[in-house]
Amino acid sequence: MATTLPDPPALVADPHAAYARLREAGPVHRVTGPDGLPVWIVTRYADVRQLLADPRLSLDKVHRLPGNYRGFSLPPALDRNLLNMDPPDHTRIRRLVSKAFTPGRVERMRPGVQTLADQLVEGVAGRGRADLVAEFAAPLPIAVICDLLGVPHDSRRDFRAWTDALVAPDPENPGAAKQAVPAMLAYFTQLVAEKRRTPGNDLLTDLIDVRDEGDKLSEDELTSLAFLMLFAGYENTVQLIGTAVLALLDHPEQLAALRDDPAKVEGAVEEFARYDGPALLAIRRFPVEDVEIDGVTIPAGETVVLSLASANRDAGRFPDPDRLDVDRRDGGHLALGHGIHYCVGAPLARLETQIAVSTLLQRFPALALDVPRDELRWRPSMRARGLVALPVRF
Numbered sequence: 001m002a003t004t005l006p007d008p009p010a011l012v013a014d015p016h017a018a019y020a021r022l023r024e025a026g027p028v029h030r031v032t033g034p035d036g037l038p039v040w041i042v043t044r045y046a047d048v049r050q051l052l053a054d055p056r057l058s059l060d061k062v063h064r065l066p067g068n069y070r071g072f073s074l075p076p077a078l079d080r081n082l083l084n085m086d087p088p089d090h091t092r093i094r095r096l097v098s099k100a101f102t103p104g105r106v107e108r109m110r111p112g113v114q115t116l117a118d119q120l121v122e123g124v125a126g127r128g129r130a131d132l133v134a135e136f137a138a139p140l141p142i143a144v145i146c147d148l149l150g151v152p153h154d155s156r157r158d159f160r161a162w163t164d165a166l167v168a169p170d171p172e173n174p175g176a177a178k179q180a181v182p183a184m185l186a187y188f189t190q191l192v193a194e195k196r197r198t199p200g201n202d203l204l205t206d207l208i209d210v211r212d213e214g215d216k217l218s219e220d221e222l223t224s225l226a227f228l229m230l231f232a233g234y235e236n237t238v239q240l241i242g243t244a245v246l247a248l249l250d251h252p253e254q255l256a257a258l259r260d261d262p263a264k265v266e267g268a269v270e271e272f273a274r275y276d277g278p279a280l281l282a283i284r285r286f287p288v289e290d291v292e293i294d295g296v297t298i299p300a301g302e303t304v305v306l307s308l309a310s311a312n313r314d315a316g317r318f319p320d321p322d323r324l325d326v327d328r329r330d331g332g333h334l335a336l337g338h339g340i341h342y343c344v345g346a347p348l349a350r351l352e353t354q355i356a357v358s359t360l361l362q363r364f365p366a367l368a369l370d371v372p373r374d375e376l377r378w379r380p381s382m383r384a385r386g387l388v389a390l391p392v393r394f
Helices: 008-013 015-025 045-052 089-101 103-107 110-125 132-137 139-149 153-167 176-197 203-214 219-250 252-260 262-276 346-363
Strands: 028-032 038-042 129-131 291-293 296-298 304-306 391-393
Touching (some): 008 015, 045 304, 089 103, 089 203, 089 219, 103 346, 110 132, 110 346, 129 132, 132 346, 139 153, 139 203, 139 346, 153 176, 153 219, 176 203, 176 219, 203 219, 219 262, 219 346, 252 262, 262 346
Parallel strands (some): 038 304
Antiparallel strands (some): 129 391
């Protein structure tokens, strides 16, 4: 019989405690999800890492058992993306996208990202307080990824609202997510058409050229790819910046160590991702054959989720895993995935978070929470970990 996950509010408020209990009870559990459907959840580091790279676990929904997975329904023009693909299509499309996110190319973006971070900080500095999510952590990555893709400035506010509606639906506005899907489809269809008429010096224009000249992308693949890069390129980094700053405010000695030695920021970002990363769960998978995990057999076609948050707090892999340590050097966290589905935009997410944290610490030496800690609200999502707002004073 399947066990039941904690109530969504409890899991959202303290996912690490819930996953610790599951991890200690066993490596794999059949649980009842919020939608009432059964899901297998894997909790321990070694298993999660192995299964992230296991070709027997497919991302393609064609392998699901009928009635066993509902998920969120997207039209084909948005659904034909890397999160729903296996090789060889995944390999072909990822190869095209990865050229834009090589470490060297991303590093050349550093001056522009730093300039943007400085501008955002100066925009609030005179007030002495701000919501770091709305006024810093969100506008920074959305501006960067929109500039990279060639998205006009006047579209960015709408895009952020659509993304929020899909990732963390508002219980008081249940229709917002359904409205966001056709709105995003119409927007991306129009954007691709405009780029064809008026090409620019941007990544979307480059992908259109591939589609039209080399015929390596279908029209649905092109539109879905634009959607995914904007969606993922914004969402995960917003949450990582927010939780990183909160982790430092919760641990003043770590904040002081990082401020005293800014060169530690590169390693610190890896620790922020491990300690409280933006994705609690990897994208769901479907075994193409029966898979055994530590003596438990998961039948083909059932839904499997791999808990990145649980794996990253596994004491069998990370000593004292519930402690934030900006000097930690044991590496190997899974916050950005592993294997062929490792986050293609990871170099950019790292760069943006490094710059964001460094800029805030340097500019605001008296940075502190502006509300009691227990008044902070987390986004109502069991998959994505992020703050609704982060009020600070400086």
